[in-house]
Amino acid sequence: MKLLITILFTFSVITIQSQNYELIDENVKNYPNYSKIDELVLRVNNSFETDTEKVRAFYTWIALNVAYDLNKYYAIRPPVLKLVFNSKDANISIDNYRRKKKAEHVFKDRKALCLGYSALFTELCLRSNIEVKTINGIVKTSVNDIDNLQYSKNHSWNAVKINNQWKLIDITFSSGYENTTTGKWVNVLNDFYFFTNPEILLSSHLPAKAQFQFVSHPIDIEAFFKLPIFYNNYFESGLQLSNNQNGLLSVSKSKKKIRLKFKNEKTNIYYKFENEIELKKLNLRKSDIDDFVATLRYRSKSAKVLSLYYNNQKILDFKINNDLE
Numbered sequence: 001m002k003l004l005i006t007i008l009f010t011f012s013v014i015t016i017q018s019q020n021y022e023l024i025d026e027n028v029k030n031y032p033n034y035s036k037i038d039e040l041v042l043r044v045n046n047s048f049e050t051d052t053e054k055v056r057a058f059y060t061w062i063a064l065n066v067a068y069d070l071n072k073y074y075a076i077r078p079p080v081l082k083l084v085f086n087s088k089d090a091n092i093s094i095d096n097y098r099r100k101k102k103a104e105h106v107f108k109d110r111k112a113l114c115l116g117y118s119a120l121f122t123e124l125c126l127r128s129n130i131e132v133k134t135i136n137g138i139v140k141t142s143v144n145d146i147d148n149l150q151y152s153k154n155h156s157w158n159a160v161k162i163n164n165q166w167k168l169i170d171i172t173f174s175s176g177y178e179n180t181t182t183g184k185w186v187n188v189l190n191d192f193y194f195f196t197n198p199e200i201l202l203s204s205h206l207p208a209k210a211q212f213q214f215v216s217h218p219i220d221i222e223a224f225f226k227l228p229i230f231y232n233n234y235f236e237s238g239l240q241l242s243n244n245q246n247g248l249l250s251v252s253k254s255k256k257k258i259r260l261k262f263k264n265e266k267t268n269i270y271y272k273f274e275n276e277i278e279l280k281k282l283n284l285r286k287s288d289i290d291d292f293v294a295t296l297r298y299r300s301k302s303a304k305v306l307s308l309y310y311n312n313q314k315i316l317d318f319k320i321n322n323d324l325e
Contacts, residue, residue, distance in 0.1 A: 021056050024048065025189070028060045037107050041127045051130050055160050055169075058124040059194055062117060063175040067185040069111040070178060099123065099134070114172040118156040121171055131161035135168075137207040138221075141229065143305050146247040146319040149225045153208055157193075166214050167195045170205065192232045203230040229317035237310035239266045242291050249306060251298050251322040258306065258320070260294040261287070269315075271296065274305040282308065298322070 027047060034040045044057045103123035106116040118134045125132035139155035140146075157170040170193040176186045193201075198214040202224075210218040228247030242261035249258050262284060270279035271294075284292040296306070301322070308316040 021060075021191075021194075024053055024056045025060050028057050029064065031061065035108075037104065037123065038127070040107075041124060044124075045128055051128075051160075051162050054128050055125065055130060055162065055167075056194070058121060058128075059169060059171060059174065060189060062120055062124075062171050063189050064187050066106060066110050066112050066117065066120065066171075066175060067187060068172065068175060068178070069113055069116070070183070070185055072111075072113060112172075114156045117171040117175065118158050121158050121169070125160060133159045133166075133212065135159055135207050135209075135212045137205060137209075137212075138224070139205050140225065140227070141204060143229050143247075143317045143319050145225065146228060146317075147225060149222065151221070155205065157205060159212060159214070168198055168201050168214065169194055170196070170201070200235055203227060228319075231314050231316065233310055233313040234315035237266065237269065237315050238264070239269055239308075239310065239315065240264050241316075247318050249318045249320050251320060253322075256298045258296045258298050260296070260318075262292045262294070265292045266310075268310065270309045272307055272309070273298070273300055273303040273320075274307075275300070275303060279309055279312075 031040070031043060034043070040058075040061065044054050044061075048054050048057055099119045100123060102116055102119040106112040106120045112120065122132050122134050134156055135158060136153050136156050138150070138153060155172070157168065157172065159166045159168050161167075174190045174193040176188040176190070178184070179186050202213055202215060202219065206219075206221060206224045207213055213219070226246045226248065228241070228245075240263040242263055245261045249260075251258055260282075265284045265286075266282075269282040271282050272279050282294050284294050287293045298320075304320050306318040306320055307314050308318075
């Protein structure tokens with residue numbers, strides 16, 4: 001599959017070189033605690049010149065100021081009933097009204113789930129005359145999701161049109177993490193999900209509408225759920241999985257071995273099975289069909305996960321099915 005100085009300028013225009021966002025981020029970090037959306041929009045539009053700079057400012061502000069609503073996430077929520085009318089214009093009008101109200105609610109409370117993050121970002125862009133889309137779809141983050149086909153949409157993210165090209169953004173994934181010790185949300189900017197390459201984002205995010213994949217060769221839902229779990233460091237490791245390497249691994253009962261196939265050879269990749277402590281070096285050999293193959297001995301009867309590592313950071317998770325020949 002083809003598959004991230006503290007300087008504050010008050011109401012001034014900042015020109016930033018492409019892909020250099022430090023100055024924007026530091027500027028936004030010093031914004032006061034605005035009480036209205038239009039106050040933030042006015043500040044951003046007066047401080048920055050290009051749509052890219054404005055989008056980055058909105059992205060950074062939301063990621064650093066809106067916490068993921070863990071209480072709502074863990075609560076049992078009743079299904080949401082949505083009225084649908086025969087009139088397309090009426091449905092669009094209602095959706096816009098709901099999005100605007102949700103955005104205002106998130107801006108006031110500084111808490112959101114994925115739809116709230118997307119709604120606020122969309123509202124900020126629209127008020128700055130920036131073309132933006134909310135993308136609804138499926139996100140796959142757990143090894144349990146591999147080869148476990150499901151059709152329920154569980155996530156929302158965004159696309160913005162910059163210089164006539166669509167760019168992908170996931171502010172929910174950019175905004176931080178849950179501290180499992182304190183049970184609190186920690187706001188930390190994760191730059192990986194800003195203008196993410198569509199083919200890379202497609203490893204974990206599947207839009208409900210194929211047109212929002214923004215790739216030349218869209219994949220279907222069956223192929224998406226066959227993929228392993230990719231972590232951000234995989235895309236920095238230089239390792240490339242073979243096109244026909246799935247996320248579900250079978251174990252040969254006779255030889256107790258697992259085979260992994262790659263497009264290239266890397267010497268600094270390590271692996272371990274679930275519940276193992278020490279990492280082992282992944283040794284690859286050239287196959288007869290231009291792939292590189294790693295053959296791993298499977299000694300456990302219970303391990304259901306195989307993980308690969310680069311620079312001591314996890315890059316891939318595979319699900320193990322030891323019931324297959």
